[in-house]
Amino acid sequence: MLLTPGPYNSAYYEHSFLADKLGVELVEGRDLFVRDETVFMRTTQGPKRVDVIYSRIDDDFLDPLVFRPDSLLGVPGLMLAYRAGNVSLANAVGTGVADDKAIYSYMPEIVRFYLGEEPILQNVPTWRCREPEALAYVLDHLEELVVKEVNGSGGYGMLVGPAADAETRRLFAEKLRRRPDNFIAQPTLALSTCPTFVGSGIAPRHVDLRPFVLTGADKVRIVPGGLTRVALTEGSLVVNSSQGGGTKDTWILGE
Amino acid sequence: MTLLSRTADNLFWMARYMERADSVARILDAAYRLSSLPTAYGGLTSEWESALATAGCTEAFAAAHGKATPEDVVHFLAISPDNPSSIRRCLETARANARAERTALTVEMWEAINDSYLTMQGWADRGVSLADLPRFLAFAKEAALRFDGSAHRTMLRTDAFWFTCLGLCIERADNTARILDVKYHVLLPDHARVGGGLDYYQWASILRSVSALTSYRWVYRDSVKPWLVADLLILKEDMPRSLAACYRSINGYLDELSAAYGWQGNSQRLARSIHMRLSNTSIETIFQSGLHEFVESFLVQNNELGAAIAEQYLS
Numbered sequence: 412m413l414l415t416p417g418p419y420n421s422a423y424y425e426h427s428f429l430a431d432k433l434g435v436e437l438v439e440g441r442d443l444f445v446r447d448e449t450v451f452m453r454t455t456q457g458p459k460r461v462d463v464i465y466s467r468i469d470d471d472f473l474d475p476l477v478f479r480p481d482s483l484l485g486v487p488g489l490m491l492a493y494r495a496g497n498v499s500l501a502n503a504v505g506t507g508v509a510d511d512k513a514i515y516s517y518m519p520e521i522v523r524f525y526l527g528e529e530p531i532l533q534n535v536p537t538w539r540c541r542e543p544e545a546l547a548y549v550l551d552h553l554e555e556l557v558v559k560e561v562n563g564s565g566g567y568g569m570l571v572g573p574a575a576d577a578e579t580r581r582l583f584a585e586k587l588r589r590r591p592d593n594f595i596a597q598p599t600l601a602l603s604t605c606p607t608f609v610g611s612g613i614a615p616r617h618v619d620l621r622p623f624v625l626t627g628a629d630k631v632r633i634v635p636g637g638l639t640r641v642a643l644t645e646g647s648l649v650v651n652s653s654q655g656g657g658t659k660d661t662w663i664l665g666e
Numbered sequence: 667m668t669l670l671s672r673t674a675d676n677l678f679w680m681a682r683y684m685e686r687a688d689s690v691a692r693i694l695d696a697a698y699r700l701s702s703l704p705t706a707y708g709g710l711t712s713e714w715e716s717a718l719a720t721a722g723c724t725e726a727f728a729a730a731h732g733k734a735t736p737e738d739v740v741h742f743l744a745i746s747p748d749n750p751s752s753i754r755r756c757l758e759t760a761r762a763n764a765r766a767e768r769t770a771l772t773v774e775m776w777e778a779i780n781d782s783y784l785t786m787q788g789w790a791d792r793g794v795s796l797a798d799l800p801r802f803l804a805f806a807k808e809a810a811l812r813f814d815g816s817a818h819r820t821m822l823r824t825d826a827f828w829f830t831c832l833g834l835c836i837e838r839a840d841n842t843a844r845i846l847d848v849k850y851h852v853l854l855p856d857h858a859r860v861g862g863g864l865d866y867y868q869w870a871s872i873l874r875s876v877s878a879l880t881s882y883r884w885v886y887r888d889s890v891k892p893w894l895v896a897d898l899l900i901l902k903e904d905m906p907r908s909l910a911a912c913y914r915s916i917n918g919y920l921d922e923l924s925a926a927y928g929w930q931g932n933s934q935r936l937a938r939s940i941h942m943r944l945s946n947t948s949i950e951t952i953f954q955s956g957l958h959e960f961v962e963s964f965l966v967q968n969n970e971l972g973a974a975i976a977e978q979y980l981s
Contacts, residue, residue, distance in 0.1 A: 417766070418762075427769050430769055431768075431769045434667070436668060439672065452668075452670060453672070454669060454670055455669045455825055455979040456669075456927050
């Protein structure tokens with residue numbers, strides 16, 4: 412089943428869409444409970460055992476007995492059942508580390524180490540601000556860089572240098588100096604635009620494409636399609652749905 | 667596929683709130699018609715208070731507004747954001763319940779509910795004046811028709827459908843009983859002897875508030891008589907808003923559930939006993955032992971059935 416934070420989450424539509432297409436239940440934390448280190452869901456026919464959970468809840472909120480005690484989204488005792496081997500979690504707890512933006516900067520080295528090959532796709536140049544030289548460069552070039560929190564997501568807590576005014580940049584520079592290890596920086600990319608229907612008619616808005624790659628036992632497949640996200644605010648480069656970004660149809664015209 | 671208790675609960679309440687929106691619209695419609703009669707008939711200004719009582723909103727209204735003026739009552743029952751039973755809040759709550767269960771709904775159902783919600787936002791922004799009221803009420807009643815129609819025409823006949831229908835029928839029975847509860851005095855035989863034009867309009871108004879003015883003539887082929895109005899609303903199984911018809915449906919849906927799940931419980935027993943009580947009585951018996959008492963005890967039992975269903979399936 413798919414575990415969602417619920418209808419107030421900005422990605423809820425995606426969760427319900429996925430559950431619908433997969434033919435699995437879309438559950439919230441309160442639909443589940445743990446008894447004898449086993450997870451059950453509350454159904455109209457009584458408790459039903461749960462074997463696999465595809466979790467779309469942040470680890471911090473997954474089990475109030477282990478992580479944040481104030482979480483109302485999670486399932487008390489879930490980690491107990493997980494450790495007892497009575498339930499599978501996808502994604503497993505802790506895999507969020509792969510989302511850390513500083514990890515991305517090591518991708519070329521990771522490719523070389525594990526595959527002994529040169530990466531085919533080049534990385535966007537990325538400065539790790541915890542390195543003093545990188546920090547100095549970033550502070551000097553704030554007006555042309557995008558600075559992001561390493562554990563950030565959803566387009567929050569970031570600075571788009573060229574779009575920010577001097578005061579915003581000054582305040583951000585202070586944050587950077589206080590906790591440089593918390594940030595990475597990249598050049599501002601010129602995102603493509605796409606004609607978009609807005610209140611006053613058709614206008615250009617920035618888009619990005621998120622491709623999907625499936626890794627199986629035998630090979631790696633790139634799905635012919637992807638998620639095109641669009642920043643609906645004029646001039647904005649933030650395409651995240653949690654900040655009002657939308658999606659567009661993705662057309663694959665040939666190999 | 668397994669049905670989550672939460673999903674069943676949301677579907678049940680989605681249907682209840684859509685039905686309640688329709689009921690409040692009918693109550694307002696009846697009050698509006700009665701209040702438009704010439705004042706020579708007398709006493710009709712109390713219609714707005716009686717509308718509040720039927721909708722179960724007397725105390726909440728008094729706390730918010732004090733004296734019941736037509737404008738304030740219309741605002742309170744139609745679009746007040748502070749009254750949980752206003753048509754607006756009913757549609758909003760129904761839509762919140764539906765939105766949480768998109769995967770359990772058909773596209774047609776979702777669009778029916780969501781369109782009504784969006785149209786409602788426009789009304790809420792503009793406000794509803796007395797002159798707008800008929801148009802607004804037509805919209806609210808159509809919202810319920812469209813919801814009902816989309817559910818019946820598109821939903822798979824499984825437990826999700828039965829819980830939706832159960833919510834609708836329990837709410838409907840509650841509403842019909844409330845109309846009787848507030849208006850029982852104009853249906854009592856003593857009152858009939860007093861007679862007069864006002865009574866005719868009162869009885870016709872009760873029939874109209876359950877869409878039964880035409881049905882009445884088909885069933886009884888008689889002028890409007892108060893005990894027959896009570897008979898139609900309580901005991902006639904072929905009248906879709908009667909208590910007996912609601913309970914025939916409720917029994918049917920609960921039987922479908924027990925057949926599908928292979929077990930039954932308190933809800934089935936309770937519903938059968940309520941239906942039995944409605945089947946084994948006559949309107950004369952009800953009047954002899956007290957119409958008011960009968961309706962009051964029905965309202966309690968209907969609530970108990972709602973609680974039993976929640977206990978057995980929805981939690």
